Structures are given as C-alpha cells and as structure tokens.
Amino acid sequence: MEGDDNLAHERNKAEFDVNEMKIVWAGSRQAFEVSNRMSRLVASDPVFDKSNRAVMTRKELFKNTLRKSAHAWKLINELCLSDEESTIFKYFMDQPGFLDLHWRMFVPAIKGQGTEEQKQKWLPLANKMQIIGCYAQTELGHGSNVQGLETTATFNPQTDQFILHSPTQTSSKWWPGGLGKVSTHAVVYARLITNGKDHGVHGFIVQLRNLDDHSPLPGITIGDIGVKFGNGAYNSMDNGFLMFDKFCIPRDQMLMRLSKVTREGKYVPSDVPRQLMYGTMVSVRQTIVSNASVAMARAVCIATRYSAVRRQFGSQNGGVETQVIDYKTQQNRLFPLLASAYAFRFVGEWLKWLYTDVTQRLEASDFATLPEAHACTAGLKSMTTSATSDGIEECRKLCGGHGYLWCSGLPELFAVYVPACTYEGDNVVLQLQVARFLMKTVAQLSSGNAPAGTTAYMGRAKHLLQCRSSIQKAEDWLNPAMVLEAFEARALRMAVSCANNLKKFENQEQGFSELLADLVEAGIAHCQLIVVSKFIAKLERDIKGKGVKNQLKNLCYIYALHLIHKHLGDFLSTNTITPEQASLANNQLRSLYSQLRPNAVALVDAFDYTDHYLGSVLGRYDGNVYPKLFEEALKDPLNDSVVPDGYHEYIRPFIKQDLRSARL
Ligand SMILES: CCCCCCCC/C=C\CCCCCCCCCC(=O)SCCNC(=O)CCNC(=O)[C@H](O)C(C)(C)COP(=O)(O)OP(=O)(O)OC[C@H]1O[C@@H](n2cnc3c(N)ncnc32)[C@H](O)[C@@H]1OP(=O)(O)O
Numbered sequence: 001m002e003g004d005d006n007l008a009h010e011r012n013k014a015e016f017d018v019n020e021m022k023i024v025w026a027g028s029r030q031a032f033e034v035s036n037r038m039s040r041l042v043a044s045d046p047v048f049d050k051s052n053r054a055v056m057t058r059k060e061l062f063k064n065t066l067r068k069s070a071h072a073w074k075l076i077n078e079l080c081l082s083d084e085e086s087t088i089f090k091y092f093m094d095q096p097g098f099l100d101l102h103w104r105m106f107v108p109a110i111k112g113q114g115t116e117e118q119k120q121k122w123l124p125l126a127n128k129m130q131i132i133g134c135y136a137q138t139e140l141g142h143g144s145n146v147q148g149l150e151t152t153a154t155f156n157p158q159t160d161q162f163i164l165h166s167p168t169q170t171s172s173k174w175w176p177g178g179l180g181k182v183s184t185h186a187v188v189y190a191r192l193i194t195n196g197k198d199h200g201v202h203g204f205i206v207q208l209r210n211l212d213d214h215s216p217l218p219g220i221t222i223g224d225i226g227v228k229f230g231n232g233a234y235n236s237m238d239n240g241f242l243m244f245d246k247f248c249i250p251r252d253q254m255l256m257r258l259s260k261v262t263r264e265g266k267y268v269p270s271d272v273p274r275q276l277m278y279g280t281m282v283s284v285r286q287t288i289v290s291n292a293s294v295a296m297a298r299a300v301c302i303a304t305r306y307s308a309v310r311r312q313f314g315s316q317n318g319g320v321e322t323q324v325i326d327y328k329t330q331q332n333r334l335f336p337l338l339a340s341a342y343a344f345r346f347v348g349e350w351l352k353w354l355y356t357d358v359t360q361r362l363e364a365s366d367f368a369t370l371p372e373a374h375a376c377t378a379g380l381k382s383m384t385t386s387a388t389s390d391g392i393e394e395c396r397k398l399c400g401g402h403g404y405l406w407c408s409g410l411p412e413l414f415a416v417y418v419p420a421c422t423y424e425g426d427n428v429v430l431q432l433q434v435a436r437f438l439m440k441t442v443a444q445l446s447s448g449n450a451p452a453g454t455t456a457y458m459g460r461a462k463h464l465l466q467c468r469s470s471i472q473k474a475e476d477w478l479n480p481a482m483v484l485e486a487f488e489a490r491a492l493r494m495a496v497s498c499a500n501n502l503k504k505f506e507n508q509e510q511g512f513s514e515l516l517a518d519l520v521e522a523g524i525a526h527c528q529l530i531v532v533s534k535f536i537a538k539l540e541r542d543i544k545g546k547g548v549k550n551q552l553k554n555l556c557y558i559y560a561l562h563l564i565h566k567h568l569g570d571f572l573s574t575n576t577i578t579p580e581q582a583s584l585a586n587n588q589l590r591s592l593y594s595q596l597r598p599n600a601v602a603l604v605d606a607f608d609y610t611d612h613y614l615g616s617v618l619g620r621y622d623g624n625v626y627p628k629l630f631e632e633a634l635k636d637p638l639n640d641s642v643v644p645d646g647y648h649e650y651i652r653p654f655i656k657q658d659l660r661s662a663r664l
C-alpha cells in the first residue's frame with residue numbers, strides 16, 4: 001500500500017469529528033480560525049521557506065533570519081494584523097530570532113516594571129520597532145542565582161546618572177538572545193548602588209548601539225557567544241555577550257515602577273513584594289507551557305503519521321507487512337506522548353487563566369496568590385519542557401533510522417527545543433521552588449489555615465495520608481475521583497515525607513540541601529497532579545462534536561495511567577496503591593491503547609499543522625514518504641557531483657596504493 005493510501009485509510013477509521021476536535025485543540029472557533037489562517041499565510045510565502053537551513057553557514061542562516069523577520073514585520077503592518085494574529089504569525093514562521101526576545105521579554109519588562117512616564121517614552125518606540133530590545137540578565141558566572149549577579153549600576157549624584165560597570169570577567173552578560181548582533185537596547189539587570197550601599201538587583205533600560213550606524217556605544221563591548229547545539233536550529237539566534245566599562249545612563253532609565261532612586265540619590269524601596277521584578281520571567285514561563293504542547297504535538301504528529309505509513313515484518317507469503325503503529329510497544333511509547341500533548345494544551349489554557357487572574361489581583365494590590373502563581377509557572381514550565389524534550393527524542397527513535405535524518409524534522413526540533421529545559425530557569429532549580437512552596441504549605445497545615453488553589457487537596461491531609469485506593473477492577477481506573485485520589489495521596493505523602501525528613505535536621509537549609517533529590521521528586525508529583533486534575537476538569541466542560549469527548553477521555557486516562565506506570569515506585573512506596581491495583585492500571589492502559597489506535601492519525605490531524613510548519617518528510621499529510629526522501633537526498637550538496645571533491649587527493653591514493661602523494 002502507498003503512503004497516501006495508508007493515511008487515507010487511517011482517516012476513514014476515525015470515530016470522531018476531527019473538525020470539532022481542531023476547535024477544542026485551538027481553544028475556540030475564533031482561535032482556530034486565526035491559527036489556521038496565519039499558518040497558511042506563512043506557508044504560502046516563499047520567503048519563509050525552511051528547506052535548506054541545515055546546509056547554510058551560520059552567517060547565511062543569520063542573514064536569512066533577518067530577512068524573514070523584516071519581511072514578517074512588513075506583512076504584519078501591511079495586513080494590519082492584530083496582536084493575536086501577529087504573535088501566531090511569528091510562531092508559524094518557526095525561526096528563532098531577535099523578534100522573540102523583543103516582543104516576549106523586552107517589551108513586557110518595560111510594561112511590567114516601568115513607570116507610566118517610562119512606558120509612554122519607550123513603548124511607542126519599541127512597538128514600532130524603532131528600537132529593538134533584549135533581556136540581559138544572565139552573566140557568565142551566574143544565571144540561576146539572580147541575586148548573585150555582579151554587574152553594578154552606581155548612582156552618581158553629580159551627573160544624575162547611573163554608571164554601569166562589569167567589574168569582573170564573570171560579570172559579563174552572557175546568553176541574552178538578540179543581544180549579540182541586533183539589539184539597539186536592552187533591559188539590563190544590575191546591582192543598584194547608592195551612597196556606597198548595595199540594594200540588590202534592579203532593571204535598567206540601556207542603549208547599546210548607535211541608531212545611525214549600529215556601532216556599539218563607547219564603553220560597551222558586545223558580540224555573539226558562538227555556535228550552539230545542532231545544525232540550523234537555535235543558531236539563527238544571536239545570543240550575545242556584553243561588558244560595560246563605566247557606561248553612563250540617565251537616572252530615569254532605571255525601571256522605577258517598584259523601587260526608586262531620587263535626584264538626591266535616596267533609595268526608596270518598593271512597598272510591594274520585590275519579587276515582582278521577576279514578573280517578566282513568570283509571564284514567559286507561562287507561555288512556555290503552552291509552547292510545550294505545540295512542540296510535543298509536532299513531534300507526535302510526525303511519529304504517528306510515519307508509524308501508520310511504515311511497515312515492518314508480519315507478511316505471510318508476500319502479503320502486506322504490519323504497520324509499525326500496530327505493535328503494542330510502539331503504542332506504549334507513542335500514545336502517552338500523544339496524550340501528553342493534549343494534557344499540556346489544557347494545563348497551558350488553565351495556566352493562562354491563572355496568570356491573567358494573578359495579574360489583575362496584583363494591579364489591585366492583592367499579592368496573596370503570587371507564591372502560588374510563581375510555583376505553578378515554575379513547576380509546570382519545568383515539568384512540561386522536560387517531558388517534551390524527552391518526548392521529541394522518543395519520537396525520533398519511534399521513526400527508526402529515518403528519524404535521524406535532518407529532513408524528518410525531528411533532529412532540528414529537538415535541538416531548538418531542548419534549551420527550554422535551561423532557559424527561563426533551569427528545570428531542577430525551578431522544581432525546587434515548587435518544593436519550597438510545598439514545604440511551607442505542609443508546615444502550615446497544623447495552623448488551621450486551609451490551603452487554597454492547587455494545594456487545596458492538602459487540606460484533606462488526614463484522609464489522604466491514610467486512605468487506601470478502592471480500585472478493584474481495571475475499569476475503576478476510568479473513575480475520575482479514584483484517579484485523582486491516587487495522584488493526590490501520592491503527592492501529599494511524598495511532600496509530607498520530605499517535610500518529616502527535614503525536621504530531622506537542626507539547620508533547615510542544610511536539611512533542604514541534603515534532601516534536594518527527594519524534594520524535586522515531590523515537586524514533580526505535585527505538578528503531575530495539577531496536569532491530571534486540569535485534564536479531568538476539562539472533561540467536565542461542555543464539549544461539542546461527535547465522539548470528541550470520548551477521545552479526550554481516552555487521552556486523559558492514558559495520560560494518568562501511563563504516569564502511574566512510569567512512577568510506580570512512588571505509588572507503591574507511599575502505599576497509595578497495591579501491586580495488584582498497579583497491574584489493573586496496566587490492563588486498562590492496554591485497553592485504552594486499542595481504543596485509541598483507529599483514531600490516532602485523526603487525533604494528530606486535529607493539530608491542524610501545515611506541512612510547512614511540520615517541516616518533515618516523514619510527517620507529511622499525504623504520507624508520500626519514500627519518493628520525497630529520495631527527492632531530499634538528491635538535493636544534498638554532496639550529490640551535486642557524482643565524484644566528490646577530494647577524490648583525487650584523498651581517495652584515489654588509497655585505491656592506487658600511492659599514499660605518499662596524498663595531501664594529508
Ligand atoms: C525547528 C525550529 C523551531 C523554531 C521554533 C521557534 C519558536 C519559538 C517559540 C518559542 C520560543 C520561546 C521564546 C522564549 C525565549 C526564551 C529566552 C530565555 C530568556 C531567559 O532565559 S531570561 C533569564 C531567565 N533566568 C532565570 O529564569 C533565572 C532563574 N532564577 C530565578 O528565577 C530566581 O532567582 C530563583 C527562582 C531561583 C529564586 O532564587 P532565590 O535565591 O531563592 O531568590 P530570591 O530572589 O532570594 O527570592 C526568594 C523568594 O522569592 C520567591 N520567588 C522567586 N522568584 C519568584 C517569582 N518569579 N515570583 C514570585 N516569587 C518568587 C522565592 O520562592 C522565595 O520565596 P520565599 O522567600 O521562599 O517565600
């Protein structure tokens with residue numbers, strides 16, 4: 001059977017309304033319409049071609065990214081795209097570049113931390129891209145430890161200026177995207193010093209380059225930090241370094257919405273939590289969770305379509321071979337990833353709601369939910385990006401040898417995606433923030449304060465610490481209350497166990513250091529509970545379309561039960577479930593895989609990705625894999641000539657045994 005017949009046959013088997021599922025995936029009919037229109041607008045424009053990124057030199061790749069960015073900006077203006085449309089348009093461009101940092105970090109940092117006057121001055125320039133900005137926080141010596149940054153901003157009352165200085169090599173800014181070659185400005189984080197006193201890290205708007213000829217301003221040393229992981233991939237981004245040599249900026253370029261420095265040099269501390277200075281990171285972490293679902297879905301779409309096209313073994317007497325998607329091992333690796341894509345989508349929707357809610361509360365000076373918002377954004381960013389990076393690599397393996405080809409789309413996707421485990425906060429460091437939050441919540445349980453939000457379940461500690469799961473048969477694992485209770489009991493017991501172990505240490509910080517590995521596991525268990533509970537909550541909503549809810553139910557329970565299987569040690573060692581109940585979960589999981597199987601291709605079609613966005617020969621909508629693999633191979637520059645360059649110097653001497661003449 002040809003690839004296209006395979007996929008047509010698969011699509012005919014679907015038991016649900018794919019068009020309605022597309023709307024559930026997009027979040028609303030309007031969101032679907034925008035996403036569909038923007039992805040096709042990008043795909044139809046030859047400037048956004050991505051087919052030869054792997055064979056471009058770094059300089060070519062970078063210049064091509066500039067060209068694409070300029071073209072995108074022109075189209076956004078000509079077509080008068082809304083903010084929502086242009087964000088999605090840039091996303092489907094699928095080319096990491098300075099635009100990401102300008103719009104996602106530089107502009108939000110000014111919006112969140114600038115005064116009204118500062119916003120009025122800087123935002124119109126940034127919104128029209130008359131200045132281009134980046135977010136310069138990380139240094140050569142410190143990334144995770146923001147309080148350990150070394151760059152100084154010393155107030156000089158004589159000139160009413162701050163003097164920015166990099167006192168050591170390790171204080172050089174290192175990593176900011178867009179800094180190396182493009183940005184004219186940056187929001188720079190530096191230690192504020194007034195009257196010889198260090199007030200800790202604060203943000204400043206700093207011009208870096210001359211607006212006439214783009215040369216660095218005197219006192220500024222700047223450049224790109226060099227080639228990063230993978231061909232093409234994130235190398236389109238100019239991550240940069242930056243050093244200040246007593247570089248002066250006016251006082252009104254300190255971002256002063258939170259704390260201030262007066263004309264006399266008096267420091268006026270913020271009367272709101274100083275952590276609001278970290279607001280830009282919280283906002284980006286929230287969007288990274290939604291991006292995780294997109295990246296996971298992309299890899300899963302490629303692996304699912306290819307698994308339906310690919311056949312190996314199983315033919316008797318020359319008949320057709322088995323589609324590899326029919327092997328239970330393939331399903332056991334692939335279907336939980338498909339379920340994870342949907343799970344991350346829905347938790348991303350919820351996190352967006354939580355972020356909007358906390359932002360509104362902060363505007364009304366209500367800071368009560370800030371720790372919860374920080375823990376959720378940090379923990380879910382960590383959990384979903386780790387799972388997605390691993391998932392992309394698993395999808396590559398699911399595609400066998402051809403998955404290793406660049407044109408499968410998976411190597412580049414992995415290389416672009418994997419730094420998400422590090423940027424915007426290292427995943428272990430962020431998960432430890434969740435653990436701290438959990439330890440505080442557990443410590444307060446005896447005080448009578450009922451925990452709220454995502455830790456509300458801890459308020460039922462008495463029950464959850466001693467309950468035994470009442471699962472008796474495999475179908476019981478489709479009962480939402482029973483599944484939730486298992487996840488809640490496991491998460492609470494792991495957190496309480498850490499808290500009890502902490503008590504054994506006289507010095508709590510030392511205890512925390514000793515128990516770091518267990519604390520991370522407790523944080524992950526809590527985050528997995530959030531994802532499962534938000535998926536279950538989604539099923540309780542009104543979901544339209546023939547068979548759509550049924551498919552989502554299957555995906556939800558596959559997500560939950562595969563986690564039980566994967567983290568069985570946690571569930572058994574906390575006595576949350578028995579080995580027999582674990583075995584019933586496995587039986588149910590197998591049954592769910594069989595139910596999902598006829599719908600697998602339609603479930604990835606529901607992502608509505610264009611072939612342009614997928615960028616994968618293996619994941620093509622028409623399944624026409626083999627002829628296109630040949631086409632791609634023949635395009636490789638090595639195939640430009642039949643006899644390769646270097647033959648006469650380095651191959652012929654071997655064959656003719658005249659190695660003395662080889663030019664070694
Ligand atoms: C095939 C091609 C495909 C192409 C695809 C292209 C598409 C591209 C799409 C998407 C791309 C995404 C683009 C995104 C680009 C991202 C670029 C990355 C940018 C960066 O990385 S910027 C730098 C980020 N840096 C960090 O994240 C640093 C991490 N460190 C910290 O955040 C903190 O320092 C900390 C969390 C580790 C805290 O450390 P600590 O020393 O404890 O902190 P303190 O300052 O003392 O604070 C203690 C106290 O505050 C609480 N707290 C900490 N942070 C926050 C916060 N943000 N909000 C609220 N509260 C906070 C902390 O819990 C403590 O509370 P407690 O005292 O315990 O109650």
Ligand SMILES: Cc1cc2nc3c(=O)[nH]c(=O)nc-3n(C[C@H](O)[C@H](O)[C@H](O)COP(=O)(O)OP(=O)(O)OC[C@H]3O[C@@H](n4cnc5c(N)ncnc54)[C@H](O)[C@@H]3O)c2cc1C
Pocket residue numbers: 101135136137138141142143144145174175176177234239419422423424425426427428429432516
């Ligand atoms: C592609 C990319 C783009 C980036 N873009 C930007 C940008 O635009 N702007 C910007 O300012 N920065 C940017 N960064 C920097 C990024 O934010 C930092 O790299 C990140 O915050 C991690 O910090 P680090 O590099 O100091 O890691 P480190 O903290 O040095 O981590 C090294 C190891 O130590 C472990 N570790 C560290 N602290 C602890 C702890 N307390 N407990 C347990 N383990 C610990 C970590 O888990 C990790 O395994 C970017 C980075 C990358 C890779």
